[in-house]
Amino acid sequence: MAFISVFDVIGPNMIGPSSSHTAGADxxxxxxxKMISGPLKKAEFILYGSFAKTYRGHGTDRALLGGIMGFATDDRRIPDSFSIAEKRGLEYHFTANETEEVDHPNTVDIIMTNEEGQTLTVRGESLGGGKIRISRINQVAVDFTGEYSTAIVIHKDTPGVVAHITRCLAEDNINIAFMKLFREEKGQTAYSIVESDDDLPDSLCGRILQNPSVRDVMLVHL
Structure with a gap:
């Protein structure tokens, strides 16, 4: 069970009303x-569990839309997310899925399309007290929180790729806090997720991409 302190119960600085349904959603x-190059053209949100049942009353829809536009949890523009998105020309949709069972009651699938036509699907869970977890990327099960600077490397599951990634990090004197490997199945698409206390330079992407088995690199800066 994840540890939750009294500060998590009180919740983060936020535009309310709920740390899990509003701040967590944002x-x-x-x-x-942060995981897809912008600007975004379209965002679709599929809500599950209690998110699906209460998203209008708790402002989860406004918070999700605000977050996708880069608004932090205490941004006073969140209540006006709908009108701001329309002014920006951002197409958005909310779908409540109350039939499919999920691992956590506060779960959302976020499907993003940027102006270049690239699409990325991310599943996230709001754990309470404003804490969150990313549990899927493009249908592959993953696990990270965004509390650290993060490199997400999409690659073919072949020998030597992980060693290549760590070598690139070592060359920049980057300390690895956590590193996890997730894959569809042996020899197929894999996701190496590296979390670090250090800032990750943008130049890291180019070096990691030099390995022919690497398909894409996403850097999530704090």
């Missing part, structure tokens, strides 16, 4: 939009 979308 944080999920805020983190998700």
């Amino acid at each position: 944080s999920l979308a805020f983190l998700a939009q």
Whole structure:
């Protein structure tokens, strides 16, 4: 069971009313939009569990839309997310899925499309007290929180790729806090997720991409 302190119960600085349904939702979308190059053209949100049942009353829809536009949890523009999105020309949709069972009651799938036509799907969970977790990227199960600077490397599951990633990090004197490997199945698409206390330079992407098995690199800065 994840540890939750009294400060988590009180919740983060936020535009209310709920740390899990509002601040957590904003944080999920805020983190998700960092994983795709902008600007975004379209965002679709599929809500599950209690998110699906209460998203209008708790302002989860406004918070998700605000987060996807880069608004932090205490941004006073969140209540006006709908009108701001329309002014920006951002197409958005909310779908409540009350039939499919999920692992956590506060779960959302965020499907983003940027102006270049690239699409990325991220599943996130709001854990309470404003804490969040990303549990899927493009249908592959993953696990990270966005509390650290993060490199997400999409690659073919072949020998030597992980060693290549760590070598690139070592060359920049970057300390690894956590590193996890997730994959669809042996020899198929894999996601290496590296979390670090250090800032990750943008130049890291180019070096990691030099390995022919690497398909894409996403850097999530704090």
